[in-house]
Each structure stands twice: as C-alpha cells, then as structure tokens.
Amino acid sequence: MRVPRWGRIAAWKWPQSVLNLYAYAIAGFFCSARELRGGFDVIAVRRAREGDCAAMGRIYVDAWQDTYPGLLPDRGLLAMSPDRHAAHWAHEISGQTAKEAFLVATMPRHGVIGLASAGPSRTRDLPFGAEVFTLYVDPNHQRHGAGRLLLENLFNAMRQAGQRSAVIWALSGNPARTFYERLGGAEVARRVRTTFGERHEEIAFGWPDLVLGDGARAAEN
Numbered sequence: 577m578r579v580p581r582w583g584r585i586a587a588w589k590w591p592q593s594v595l596n597l598y599a600y601a602i603a604g605f606f607c608s609a610r611e612l613r614g615g616f617d618v619i620a621v622r623r624a625r626e627g628d629c630a631a632m633g634r635i636y637v638d639a640w641q642d643t644y645p646g647l648l649p650d651r652g653l654l655a656m657s658p659d660r661h662a663a664h665w666a667h668e669i670s671g672q673t674a675k676e677a678f679l680v681a682t683m684p685r686h687g688v689i690g691l692a693s694a695g696p697s698r699t700r701d702l703p704f705g706a707e708v709f710t711l712y713v714d715p716n717h718q719r720h721g722a723g724r725l726l727l728e729n730l731f732n733a734m735r736q737a738g739q740r741s742a743v744i745w746a747l748s749g750n751p752a753r754t755f756y757e758r759l760g761g762a763e764v765a766r767r768v769r770t771t772f773g774e775r776h777e778e779i780a781f782g783w784p785d786l787v788l789g790d791g792a793r794a795a796e797n
C-alpha cells in the first residue's frame with residue numbers, strides 16, 4: 577500500500593517531534609526559572625524600621641562617596657561613618673511624627689537598596705508645604721527605578737499627611753538634577769550652603785502639585 581505523502585512526512589518527523597518536545601520542556605524550565613529570578617528582583621517600598629538602620633547608614637555613606645567627589649571636599653567624604661549615620665537614622669525613625677515619612681526600597685535578594693525621607697518644609701520662604709530631605713539609592717542599584725518609586729511613595733505619604741506640594745534641594749553640580757527634571761521637578765530657587773567647611777551652591781526643585789512627571793510610567797509603579 578502506498579503511504580500517503582503526509583503520513584511519510586509525519587513518520588519521518590516523529591523522532592524530531594520528540595526532540596522538539598524535550599527542547600520545549602527544557603526551554604520552558606529555563607524561562608520560568610528566569611521569570612522566578614525576575615520576581616526576586618522586584619523593587620518594593622515600605623516604611624523604614626529600626627532593623628533597617630545599618631543598611632540605611634551604609635547606603636547613605638556609599639551614595640555620598642560615590643556621587644560627591646569633586647563636588648564636596650574629599651576629607652569630609654572620607655570621614656563619613658556608616659555607623660554614625662545608622663545611629664542618626666535610628667534616632668530619626670524612633671522620634672518621627674505623623675507629618676514625616678521614612679521609607680526604604682528593598683529587593684528580596686539584596687534587602688534594603690535605597691532610602692528616602694520627607695516632612696514639613698524647612699524652607700519657609702518658598703511656597704512648598706513638604707520637603708524631601710533624603711533620597712539615596714545604593715550605587716549598585718541605581719537606574720533601575722528605585723529612585724522613582726521612592727519619590728512616588730514619598731509624595732503619596734506627604735499627600736496623606738495633608739501636603740499639596742514639595743521641594744527638594746540638591747547640589748547644583750549633582751547629576752541627580754536630570755533625575756528630578758525627568759520626574760517633573762522645576763528649578764525654583766538657589767542658595768549657598770556650607771558643607772564640610774566649604775560653601776556650595778544648591779538648587780531647589782519644586783513640584784507644585786505632588787505629581788511626578790511622566791505620569792504614565794509613575795502610575796505603573
């Protein structure tokens with residue numbers, strides 16, 4: 577009997593199909609393993625706790641020493657102590673008021689990777705209710721969305737605290753300027769401050785409505 581053309585093709589392809597099946601199974605295994613690993617890399621933001629303070633002190637000092645060489649004196653940067661800053665954060669967190677927010681960004685495999693804080697503005701001569709005092713992401717984890725997520729959550733916390741606007745001061749040479757502008761902050765003032773015994777210019781970025789720029793991306797987070 578003459579085997580139909582499709583039958584011959586099917587018979588010839590049978591061993592190959594089994595191989596394909598194995599290939600699909602192996603690929604599927606690795607894909608889901610990668611998705612699992614992706615799941616472990618998700619960044620989350622929550623209120624800071626006392627147990628976070630050691631990591632907060634370390635990240636604060638690492639970020640300063642990574643970002644400010646050339647902008648601030650080396651001797652001041654080198655003298656910074658993670659332990660001293662950890663103690664500072666413990667003091668701040670334990671004494672915080674309902675108008676303040678201390679947040680950390682975390683990743684399941686890395687723990688705390690960023691910190692941020694805000695409260696009523698200390699800059700009375702500018703028309704902004706809230707001020708972001710701190711925003712630092714571990715240099716090993718920058719440019720992966722943690723800064724945006726921290727700022728978005730700080731703004732939410734400030735809104736819940738009854739604020740409608742916010743300001744952030746940054747050294748005028750800080751590359752973070754692009755980050756603030758990218759997220760809708762506009763320069764609203766300049767001042768000169770003394771840090772580590774030297775005078776430096778700072779720029780204030782303002783958000784009159786506590787809404788991050790590039791709203792579509794912000795809403796995704």
Ligand SMILES: CC(C)(COP(=O)(O)OP(=O)(O)OC[C@H]1O[C@@H](n2cnc3c(N)ncnc32)[C@H](O)[C@@H]1OP(=O)(O)O)[C@@H](O)C(=O)NCCC(=O)NCCS
Pocket residue numbers: 639640643711712713714717718719720721722723724725745746747750751752754755758759793
């Ligand atoms: C500034 C900082 C908080 C930003 O956090 P981050 O996690 O690195 O930034 P994100 O990944 O959330 O970036 C958000 C957007 O800003 C952009 N951006 C961030 N840093 C940037 C930079 N230095 N230059 C240009 N664009 C930048 C990102 O490309 C991204 O835009 P996109 O969504 O179009 O891609 C972080 O880089 C940091 O801690 N820097 C050192 C310390 C510092 O300067 N802190 C501010 C003190 S005032």
